[in-house]
Amino acid sequence: MTTSTRIKGFILIGLLPALLLYSFFVIVPIFWSAYYGFFDWKGLGSAKFIGLTNYVEVFNDPIFWTGFKNNMLIVAASVFGQVPIAMILALLLTRASLFQRMIRASIFMPMVLSSVVVGIIWGYIYHPQIGVLNFVLDATGLEMIKKVWLSDPSVSMYAIMVPIIWNYIGPYMIIFIAALQNTSPEINDAASLDGVGPVRKLFQVTLPMIWDTIKVVIVLCISGSLKAFDLIYVMTGGGPAHTTEVLASYMYNSTFNVYRFGYGSAISTAIIILSLILILGSQYLMKRDYR
Amino acid sequence: MEQILTKNKNIPKLQDKKLKWSQGIINIGLTLYALVTLYPLFWLFTSALKTNEEFDSRPFGLPEVWQWENLKRAWDVSAMGTSLINSTIVTIISLVLTLLLGALAAYVLARFQFRFKAFIMGLFLLGMLIPIHSTLVPLFIMMNKVNLLDTYWALILPYTAFELPLAIFVTAAFLIAIPKEIEEAALIDGTGYWGIFFRMMLPLSLPALSTVAILGFLRFWNDFAFALIFISKPALKTVPLSLSVFATGYATDYKLTMAAMTIAVVPTIIVFLMFQEQIMKGMTAGAVKG
Numbered sequence: 001m002t003t004s005t006r007i008k009g010f011i012l013i014g015l016l017p018a019l020l021l022y023s024f025f026v027i028v029p030i031f032w033s034a035y036y037g038f039f040d041w042k043g044l045g046s047a048k049f050i051g052l053t054n055y056v057e058v059f060n061d062p063i064f065w066t067g068f069k070n071n072m073l074i075v076a077a078s079v080f081g082q083v084p085i086a087m088i089l090a091l092l093l094t095r096a097s098l099f100q101r102m103i104r105a106s107i108f109m110p111m112v113l114s115s116v117v118v119g120i121i122w123g124y125i126y127h128p129q130i131g132v133l134n135f136v137l138d139a140t141g142l143e144m145i146k147k148v149w150l151s152d153p154s155v156s157m158y159a160i161m162v163p164i165i166w167n168y169i170g171p172y173m174i175i176f177i178a179a180l181q182n183t184s185p186e187i188n189d190a191a192s193l194d195g196v197g198p199v200r201k202l203f204q205v206t207l208p209m210i211w212d213t214i215k216v217v218i219v220l221c222i223s224g225s226l227k228a229f230d231l232i233y234v235m236t237g238g239g240p241a242h243t244t245e246v247l248a249s250y251m252y253n254s255t256f257n258v259y260r261f262g263y264g265s266a267i268s269t270a271i272i273i274l275s276l277i278l279i280l281g282s283q284y285l286m287k288r289d290y291r
Numbered sequence: 292m293e294q295i296l297t298k299n300k301n302i303p304k305l306q307d308k309k310l311k312w313s314q315g316i317i318n319i320g321l322t323l324y325a326l327v328t329l330y331p332l333f334w335l336f337t338s339a340l341k342t343n344e345e346f347d348s349r350p351f352g353l354p355e356v357w358q359w360e361n362l363k364r365a366w367d368v369s370a371m372g373t374s375l376i377n378s379t380i381v382t383i384i385s386l387v388l389t390l391l392l393g394a395l396a397a398y399v400l401a402r403f404q405f406r407f408k409a410f411i412m413g414l415f416l417l418g419m420l421i422p423i424h425s426t427l428v429p430l431f432i433m434m435n436k437v438n439l440l441d442t443y444w445a446l447i448l449p450y451t452a453f454e455l456p457l458a459i460f461v462t463a464a465f466l467i468a469i470p471k472e473i474e475e476a477a478l479i480d481g482t483g484y485w486g487i488f489f490r491m492m493l494p495l496s497l498p499a500l501s502t503v504a505i506l507g508f509l510r511f512w513n514d515f516a517f518a519l520i521f522i523s524k525p526a527l528k529t530v531p532l533s534l535s536v537f538a539t540g541y542a543t544d545y546k547l548t549m550a551a552m553t554i555a556v557v558p559t560i561i562v563f564l565m566f567q568e569q570i571m572k573g574m575t576a577g578a579v580k581g
Binding site: 007014015019021024025027028030032033036043089093099100101102103104105107108109111112114117118120124125130135166174178223226227233248251252255256261265268275279280 | 562
């Protein structure tokens with residue numbers, strides 16, 4: 001056996017298992033879901049080819065767009081809630097003292113918990129009878145704003161956003177801390193010596209220096225928000241009356257609750273297309289330089 | 292000039308005092324924020340050890356009598372033992388597969404030049420952009436056809452497949468930094484590529500692989516969506532799936548729910564406390580790459 005065939009053999013055997021497994025479970029399903037989207041199928045029995053009907057229905061389905069709107073609300077909550085909070089925490093937590101490391105670890109902690117546990121805990125916090133939140137409102141004389149938080153269509157989506165923000169602040173904070181630690185302390189010192197006040201220093205020195213990181217984090221917020229499913233499934237299942245539905249939960253409900261596999265596949269395909277547009281679009285916009 | 296100098300001498304002292312005060316206030320604020328973040332967890336642990344009456348009447352206090360037997364009852368009632376075994380089996384096999392296949396592919400992609408390499412890298416990158424949930428319906432249909440549903444493999448294979456891109460990119464980035472001369476010396480000594488991979492590359496990339504392993508553990512152990520859709524047999528349920536039963540509302544024995552959840556989160560909290568720096572860095576790197 002010559003060396004080059006030996007190398008070729010090694011490359012093939014080394015790469016093939018990973019590539020096959022990955023293609024079969026990640027790439028191939030994308031095409032299957034596009035294909036099943038053309039059929040009317042209950043999951044059992046025969047599938048009937050119905051052309052573009054499912055896709056047209058998805059496009060005109062108000063609940064699908066409610067789900068999309070809620071995904072966008074989560075994006076907004078991440079960008080305007082998580083990013084500023086994570087930034088403030090990062091600015092205060094750049095040192096490596098034991099105290100600061102303990103605080104960082106505590107803030108990161110929710111990330112390692114199962115989202116089912118997080119969802120159930122917050123479900124109890126919001127619970128109309130046994131909930132801690134209403135208990136606190138009673139105790140502080142604020143009974144009038146007591147709500148059945150997760151069953152009241154006017155507040156349920158906002159109630160859900162609180163745990164979502166709470167849960168995912170940790171990684172953004174760590175990204176910001178890493179970026180802040182990489183900025184040169186000389187520039188900071190120079191600005192202080194020049195008598196630049198802390199607020200002006202923040203906006204004119206520190207933030208511009210880590211602007212690229214902020215852009216990366218915003219792209220992450222968008223792709224992360226499209227993944228929202230577990231917490232919503234556990235806390236409301238998309239209800240009441242689909243008001244807290246996100247794209248993924250609506251896909252789940254259409255497929256496995258009402259057994260419309262073709263329609264669920266069409267929604268899956270729509271999710272893939274929308275996500276790729278949003279993620280690639282935001283990356284493109286963020287890479288352009290406005291300065 | 293003289294004036295400026297003396298001024299400068301005075302300012303630091305004043306600033307020091309001011310700094311100390313403001314640092315103190317900031318530390319109190321940070322501590323409060325951390326406590327608020329940890330509070331739901333604390334509430335979970337204390338509620339798990341209360342009676343139902345106490346859970347209703349004193350949601351904030353510590354239990355009057357610590358009801359340790361709640362944990363035991365929750366263990367029995369929710370078949371937590373079976374779920375823990377299932378989660379352990381699925382997590383371990385997925386981890387072994389992810390590490391082995393991922394490291395091998397990473398070594399090939401980091402060290403060899405061949406046709407379609409860029410295409411294959413792009414393919415793995417694509418997997419990090421696709422929301423996992425959008426593949427659930429087609430995967431369900433595909434696995435149903437080949438009778439894979441309701442087996443351990445229904446979880447192990449997709450877990451491994453979805454974790455491979457991260458495993459490959461983290462490990463390959465690490466391997467590229469290792470000098471090529473080490474390998475060339477081994478080749479001259481007559482060691483084959485398999486020997487180099489198993490005896491040199493695997494041990495050398497241990498730091499990268501341990502990051503991959505920790506992230507994989509958390510992802511596999513906590514996964515809910517795949518288990519929800521691919522597993523329906525009670526005997527095969529993983530921990531998050533058996534817990535989700537409590538979310539459906541008819542579970543009114545709150546203390547038992549809390550106790551079951553306590554049992555479920557303890558392993559991840561222990562892993563987090565042991566590897567916190569690595570987990571925080573790794574999850575962040577994973578997020579940036581994903």
